[in-house]
Amino acid sequence: MQQVINFFIKNSTKLLFLLLLVISFALILRTHTFHQSSFISSANGVTGYVYENVNDLKEYMHLKTENDALVLENANLKKVLFNQAITQQDSLDINQLKPEENDIYSITVAKVIRNSFNTKENFLTIKGGKKQGIETDLGVINSNGVIGIIQKSSDNYSTVQSILNVKSEINAKIKGSNHFGALKWDGKNTGYVQLVDIPRLAELHKGDTIVTGGISTIFPENIPIGIIEKAYTTKSSNYFTISVKLFNDMTNLGYVYVIKNKDIIEIKELEEQTKNE
Numbered sequence: 665m666q667q668v669i670n671f672f673i674k675n676s677t678k679l680l681f682l683l684l685l686v687i688s689f690a691l692i693l694r695t696h697t698f699h700q701s702s703f704i705s706s707a708n709g710v711t712g713y714v715y716e717n718v719n720d721l722k723e724y725m726h727l728k729t730e731n732d733a734l735v736l737e738n739a740n741l742k743k744v745l746f747n748q749a750i751t752q753q754d755s756l757d758i759n760q761l762k763p764e765e766n767d768i769y770s771i772t773v774a775k776v777i778r779n780s781f782n783t784k785e786n787f788l789t790i791k792g793g794k795k796q797g798i799e800t801d802l803g804v805i806n807s808n809g810v811i812g813i814i815q816k817s818s819d820n821y822s823t824v825q826s827i828l829n830v831k832s833e834i835n836a837k838i839k840g841s842n843h844f845g846a847l848k849w850d851g852k853n854t855g856y857v858q859l860v861d862i863p864r865l866a867e868l869h870k871g872d873t874i875v876t877g878g879i880s881t882i883f884p885e886n887i888p889i890g891i892i893e894k895a896y897t898t899k900s901s902n903y904f905t906i907s908v909k910l911f912n913d914m915t916n917l918g919y920v921y922v923i924k925n926k927d928i929i930e931i932k933e934l935e936e937q938t939k940n941e
Contacts, residue, residue, distance in 0.1 A: 769926070770924045772796050774791055774792030779826075779917055784851045788804075792822060793820045793822050796820075799924075801813060806919065809889050827889075834876065835877040837874070863902065868892060869892065881927070881931050891911075
């Protein structure tokens with residue numbers, strides 16, 4: 665206590681000066697409108713700056729929640745569009761956003777937790793497995809297009825054979841035509857794949873879009889893949905080999921959508937019976 669008293673005695677002059685300065689400043693603000701408004705404006709400016717930055721921080725912290733919600737909404741819309749294409753309906757009813765018993769395709773959202781793209785046989789690992797209805801031979805896409813096909817599944821995780829895998833083969837076609845081919849990867853450039861077995865009589869141009877063909881049970885028809893960069897053939901061949909520039913940056917993947925054809929078991933059983941006859 666004695667130290668506190670000694671402090672005030674020792675600094676009495678300085679403290680008195682500060683007290684008088686504060687009183688003077690308060691009197692100026694009370695008696696001069698201009699100074700008062702200037703002070704309030706400055707204070708409001710500082711307060712506004714602080715509030716703005718706090719709000720930006722809050723928005724940033726909520727980005728993940730909002731992004732998750734958008735991904736789920738996008739998945740729901742994709743399911744509607746895929747099933748709408750099957751039923752060939754002309755208009756989109758808001759009630760279609762609800763799951764229907766006669767829907768052929770269902771969609772599950774999953775997150776990529778590992779992605780390889782620098783080998784010949786690339787795979788992804790996603791968070792989502794048998795408990796979420798994900799199983800072997802289901803198609804995997806994102807908002808930009810095709811990613812690959814489910815290779816194996818455990819209870820909560822799955823591996824995906826990437827489109828950048830030399831063993832990958834996906835049915836694809838030139839958009840707006842019925843010229844189908846097999847989409848493969850030559851193991852060279854991560855931005856390009858090759859579409860083979862397209863007949864030479866097919867009309868095609870640089871920049872044409874390549875989409876899924878829809879004649880398999882894995883992918884619905886017309887899912888984007890990429891655009892034609894160039895096409896070439898040999899004198900001894902009746903087919904084009906097309907270099908396709910991917911829409912997807914396969915080195916930068918986040919959320920994906922796993923597509924399940926609910927009729928896949930029935931179709932496979934029927935095809936197997938036909939082979940055995």
